[in-house]
Amino acid sequence: MILSRRSIILSGITVAAAGALPGFAYAAAGTPKRLVFVIQRGAADGLATVAPTGDPAFAAARRALADETAGGAKLDGMFTLHPSLTQTAGLYTSKQAHFAHAVATAYRDRSHFDGQNMLEGGGSRPYGRDTGWVGRLLTLLPAAERDAIAIAPAVPLALRGSVQVGTYAPSRLPQADADLIARLTAMYADDPLLHPLWDSAVKTQELASDIGGNNGRNGADLGKLAASLMLPADGARVMMVETGGWDTHSGQRGRLAAQLRGLDQLIGALQAGLGPAWNDTLVIVATEFGRTVEVNGTGGTDHGTASTAMLLGGGLAMGGKVSADWPGLGASARYEGRDLKPTRSLESVIAGAVAHHYALDPKRVMATLYPDA
């Protein structure tokens, strides 16, 4: 897919002469670093993504979902990677993937809205910041590495700040995502008019914009698109990619497998699309919070606290490792008796990875990205 700069919408305005705008002027000097932040909206289950199969309490707590990661790559004595993540497993083997476990932002309640606001804004309380950590990071980067873009219809909070950033979204009416459709199905269940109308509408709907849909190919398309926007000499250097559908309250096994397959293909396509530039790329995959240790009554998991973050790329400090100050899954080890206890701040994981990637002073990065920490 070839995208001209013309098709990129900069804060809602079509850029006809992007080269003339500050921040878009490309300086040839230095090795251009690239950063991709993939947000998993909806609270992705870290305990199924990177499963602590070596924890003695794991199988009993996860009951029917305990074998969700059967057949997945063994990461070390404790952790098994979800079997959908095959390309990611390959990256782990070649020391280009790192998983930080039992991490969480400073947020301790369980609202998606508030949790995402803190993950993106980087404040110490919900709605405490009106700029985002990526937006603030841009002020630390050389002009040539500041071009930032989000694959989204509007600039997400994470990218907001003093540096102007762009957005790109396919122009057609986007189809409603699978998760929204499922929620509306529940909402209309008792409605005599809407229930049959919706049923028939859903049957004819193709779930094309969901990353898990189309056997993961939607994720691959998104990764290809992201790479095509970042690869050109005057392309974006910093990108945010939105993914949704992680809120697996029911039927987690199949849904999460599809979601992770989409994510895996997204990562694979990004790596393939960037080619040698992958070596200078850092991909951060993070979610607002995790999910309960115990499985609920509908084959899913409910809102929890700590989860897993992924770091991917060619120049990681600790590639091929899972880092965790593992708290254990026994009832007394859990946060509020139900969730994986956070033992490390997600903020410090992100700031540390970014500082290493750009060779910046870690203290300065932390103070800029998370000024309230």
Next chain:
Amino acid sequence: MTAIVRFEGTKGFVMAVQYLAAHRFGLGRRFDDPAIEDPKDWLVRQIGDYDPAPAAIAGLAGREAIATAYAEYQSERQAMRREAKNAKMRDDDGAEVQTMRRMARAGFRRHYGEAARARLTAAVATRTPFPERLVHFWSNHFAISADKQTVVGFAGNYENEAIRPHVMGKFSDLLTAAVYHPAMLLFLDQAQSFGPDSQFATRVRNRGRRQAPGLNENLAREIMELHTLGVRAGYTQADVTNFAKALTGLTVAGLGRGAGQRLMPADARTGETIFVDRLHQPGPLTILGKLYDQPGAKQAEAVLRDLAVHPATARHVATKLARHFTSDEPPATLVDRLTEDFERTGGDLPSLYRTLIASPEPWAAAPTMFKSPWDWTVSMLRALKTPGLGERQNIAAMFTQLGQPVWRPGSPKGYDDMVATWAGSAALMQRVELASRIAGRIGDRADARALAPLVLADALTPETAQAIARADSPGQGIAMLFASPAFLRR
């Protein structure tokens, strides 16, 4: 203060007066609307506060500019046709001619697009949403349809100049303004209808050179069937024909086709409705058993005055109004009460509205009304502080996609005001998609959890509130609010 009474409707769905005032009578709560303390008082006050010329429509082109743009398009098209004929066009010239034609058409279509955008802006901004809804209601009752190229440019002007100024007056004034607007005369072929015994037709016939121009009954029939008496209300074919004769002479300067144009007075401004006596059928006429012997233009005016206050008209209008504010099958008690009011006041519209507001039926009905795409979109945009649509969004195209092209119902009957007209499965999915797109633009700039109780007021069910609160992102919460059963209805 009116007591808040909750009505149990469909399972899990509570009807409530705050919600009904805002959505059934109004166009949805605006994000910055103060709380509606007394819903009935709030509605009645809007009758007095109504502004027939809101700021949004102030800058739109007038009739002359619209008519001139169309006339220019016509002559350009004729010129192109001649050229094409002369050049015995090769195939590859076809595309070029098409493009030129499209460009010429764009000139007068622009007026339509601008007026549609202004209509939406006015509806989203208004502080008197009940009268604004009535503007839309009457505009659809006296429907024109922009399928006809002559009508396209005039569509917005029609609503703004014929409908808006009269929705708080007498029904007869509204009827007359609608019928006499050039858009209606062009849409229902009045501009090409000539008295068979008019001076003009007689002269043509005496010369014996060609078939004399004659009568077109279209407007007369639709006024009786759709605007006033209602279908099968007891009028005969003779009544229609005679009414059509009475209407002859009415035409539009500069736009009507044929020989009539040559009879226009020299000072007639292009695009204005004009009465040309030499086109009028002379002599007295009997319509619905009454003799009309007024001279010239006064004859049709007298017929219209009588039709406007006819008992059948009272019932027809009362039924449509009652349906709009209750359900597909409006309660007979409400229809009777509105009919009686209409007859007693001679069609005083504010009186009719007050009776409607004071009636129990619109406040008691189960949630049977389904918002039209227009109503739904307007209520969505009113709820949001951040504009839900981009500056460059083509408003007319958006409503066409949603299944309700603005001012283009396709027939003089207007859009049906029934649940089944709008509640379709593909239509529902389209709404969800648009809600998703708008929610994507808004993201976390609005909090659906705070917005839901404001917008749905006392119709917000615990189930809907919970579903919104559990959304996996702020944007999804907004999409769910707009796709919620209560928000889809009114």
